[in-house]
Amino acid sequence: MLLETAGLTKRFGGVTAVNAVDLAVDERTTLGLIGPNGAGKTTLINLISGLLTADEGAIRFAGADISREPAHRLAARGIARTFQGVRVFKGLSVLDNVLIGAHTRLRPDVLPRLAPTRGRTDPADALALLERVGLARARAGALAGELPYGDQRRLEIARALASRPRLLILDEPAAGMNPTESLALRSLMRSLVTDGLTIILIEHDVRLVMGACDRVVVLNFGRKIADGSPAEIQRDPVVREAYLGSEDAA
Amino acid sequence: METLLEFFRTYATAIAVIGISALLALSVWLTLYAGQLTLGNAAFMGVGAYVSALLGRHLDTPFPLALLSGALAAAVIAVPLGVTVFRLRGVYLAIATLAFGEIVRVILLATPITGKGQGLNGIPPKTELWHIYLSLAVVAYVLWRVQGSTVGRAWAALREDELASASQGIDVRRFKLASFVIGALIAGWAGGLSAHLTFSIDPSDFGFSKAVQILVFAVVGGIPNVLGPIVGAVVFTALPEILRPLKDYRDIFQGLILLGVIVFLPRGLVTFLDVRRTRKLERIGAADVA
């Protein structure tokens, strides 16, 4: 088990955004996290990635208790994520975005760089990552904020991968993508899992979730209401009631 | 040749002051580059000035060692201060660092060994032009190289988005603190140089108006690179000299020039060199100074 949460709870004032959630994610699998808007999906992954601290419950990652660790340490442990609605470093170059993603991996080079002959960080790995997520190397020098929205999404995934994480968390990566792009994302995810990565995918695109995930967890009002294979989830009457039914109708 | 020497002799003090201003502007550039608006560097300058002058006077400390001690004293004070104030952001952070400046001023005013309000007089004029410009060259070179390093990239990332930075493994508090402490070190060093240039110092030299002046140098010069603060310092230290013939109207013209620069080159004088990129940055709403 790469990631486990037990009784994870987070409250905002009167709202219990995440309510006693138990989660278990196997290594080299893709877990889908679905649920209506406001169900607590983003809050749950904010807890897992250390941007929020849980009020109750515990999180274990690769055998260690990480419940109280700050985000930057979790990144070093191998948890990488993207954000709902994209948060690239707009004013920096595409290449710098990816290099910052590699922060935990790169040796600090302040002292060596005091020698005037020392060049910048070798961009080879970063450029290869850009290509892997489907961004042209030629865009490496552009400002991240200049890229079309879909490309910023891809850049954010490249930035997350630059740390060579063990767990990649994607928060609604396909929002606003067309079917072709969404298909490319699905094959990228598959190849990443083949390479040994574990993925948590939050997504509203039911087809993408059912196609890409080994298991699916459904949240509603902060509670886990279902947990099973995509086929089981699709059959589950509780889920259909809470979520899929309305989605199918739409 | 003769006229050049004549020029240097006439303007020696002004040229020295320009160099020190540039060092101070670079000291605040560090935190601005990391997206943090701090106004403590005038006080750090004061710490460096008083510590180095007092060491020279009472303990006969050799000049280089006195300068270094002044700079280190400022840096050492910056550590607990930074740990405390970096809980805050934006204008609150600026006010907290200003408050620290006021505390330093009041302490200087109240302590007998500093000469209180009269200040310290008769500081030996040990600072030579080359001390200042060698310091400036070293600091500018180091900061320029740091900018392209892992640390410089982390600072730029902080300026853009703190939360996303933390998720990339950047220890946000540590990197903010580092920029603040290195800035204090530079400001303290500049303070020591300045004290041994002007013969006398008093607490009002390091107060609110100095803090704002340093900020203006850096912001008006521009923070995209280390050239910005230097250009800002040169222009706004030399301007009063250049505008001297205008006499009573000098301050008005200086204000108008400042206003013009801020309105037409809001990201600093040096962005004049790369107008297209600057336009783009503005269009996509990239992070600006703090």
Ligand SMILES: Nc1ncnc2c1ncn2[C@@H]1O[C@H](COP(=O)(O)OP(=O)(O)O)[C@@H](O)[C@H]1O
């Ligand atoms: N920082 C916050 N402060 C207060 N309430 C929040 C905060 N973040 C999320 N919430 C609330 O928690 C609930 C879950 O939100 P969220 O995790 O964003 O849901 P989802 O990602 O599933 O749409 C919502 O009711 C939301 O309003």
Ligand SMILES: [Mg+2]
């Ligand atoms: Mg969400």
